[in-house]
Amino acid sequence: MKNMKNKLLILMSFLLCIGLFFQVNAYAAFSLSVTPYEGGSDLRFGKIDPSFGQVNKELSVRITTDIGKQYRLVQNVLDPLSTTEGNTLPRNSFLVYGIRGTNRGGTLNITQEIPVNLSRQIIYTSTQNGAEDSFTLVYSLMLPADVAPGSYRGRISFSLETVDASQSPVIVILNIFAEVEVQSAIQINTAAGSKNIILKATNQNPDTATVVFNIIGGLGRQFRINQVVMEQPVSSDNQQLDWSVINFSGQGAQKGMVVNQPVDLSDRQQIIYTSSPRGDPDSFTVTYNLGDLSKQKSGTYRTKIKYILESGDAAQNRLIDTLWLELDNPRVFELLVTPQLGGSIQFKDLKPLAPPKTQEVIFEIKTNLGKQYQVTQYTSSPLTNKEGKKLPPENFTIKETGLDINGKGFTGNLKFSQKTQVREGQVILFVSDKLGSPSKFSAIYELSLPRDIYPGDYTTNFSYTVNEI
Secondary structure (H helix, E strand, O other): OHHHHHHHHHHHHHHHHHHHHHHHHHOOOEEEEEEEOOOOOOEEEEEEOHHHOEEEEEEEEEEEEOOOOOEEEEEEEEEEEEOOOOOEOOHHHEEEEEOOOOOOOOEEOOOOOEEOOOOOEEEEEOOOOOOOEEEEEEEEEEOOOOOOOEEEEEEEEEEEEEOOOOOOOEEEEEEEEEEEOOOOOEEEEEOOOOOEEEEEOOOOOOOEEEEEEEEOOOOOOOEEEEEEEOOOOEOOOOOEOOHHHEEEEEEOOOOOEEOOOOEEOOOOOEEEEEOOOOOOOEEEEEEEEEOOOOOOOOEEEEEEEEEEEEEOOHHHOEEEEEEEEEEEEOOOEEEEEEOOOOOEEEEEEEOOOOOOEEEEEEEEEEEOOOOOEEEEEEEOOOOEOOOOOEOOHHHEEEEEEEOOOOOOOOOOEEOOOOOEEOOOEEEEEEEOOOOOOOEEEEEEEEEOOOOOOOOEEEEEEEEEEEEEO
């Protein structure tokens, strides 16, 4: 019986000690709660792009304690925000600060916005007596223009620890997510801000048109920009423009490589730009130039140019934009006469038995009508001096010679390839080929002087015209 009482006493003492232990620890609180303002257990920035500017997310921090010891809250980055492809946000893109006044006591150590460092950052330090507290932290993302798109993930740990390290720290881990999108990453416009590349042939310098390419966000991988001409430029009357009439070249790329030598338009896909290996932001221009239009008929020629983004993943290749290409080749049909005779041919200071006198006249016909034409001459009278004396018509002759144009030879038919008497009235000097090609020729007018010539100056009125046949 006595042994039974002793065992019962020992058991009651043991239970009393256990009760006292749990009673004491039931009131020994030291805990941390970290909750996003929008709910859940993760800090989610959602879908964002550089055009959003700074995106803020609030985090509520609550510390419960009754241990009576000063403590602090320390932040550590376990995993920086990065994608599975290895792209990481720059240090100054991820920021944090504490909202002043949201804490009841203690000291918020980051009331000014600072980058979230990889090293330990003391966020908060309690009062000396370790009073419990709560406050609000604001985390911000400010994406640079050259950010690579993708799903960014990271982790931050919050460590609640006593200053004297007498208490085991309480650690809470927060997951962070951001889906970075780069909207309208490549912008293409002409220098005038339109979607129409317009070239116009003139008699002055060849026309050009410039297209501006702005890559405003990094694509995170190497890519190319190709151009595809939808069809050979064609006019309203179904005349096709030769590919060689328009060429293009680029300049100004800083990160990638743009075609920098003139290249003719083609019916094949053409590479105009290759990015850096990371697909960094860049800008450059492509200038379209007019070449030789001498063989092209007049008219307005149109086509479309598609600009294609090509990356390593064929599934991600896409159309960036489409621009119209328009070439206005105005109607040209003119006769140039050199020297300009002012409507007459004149031989001065003629004397009997003097050597023959000659004058050369050069005719150049510029045309792009594609129609056959002829050049005619009108002579009003024989060569006559101011006293009205006339020279015999058989002494005044013409002979024509074909001339080369820009290394392309002579085309057309001359009517006076042999020396022939100049007749009064209208005569045909030249007939073009059936294609109405531009041409150039000379006419040498020769006057042989008779024995009985009356000395002086002799003149006749000449006019020249060019007409379609």
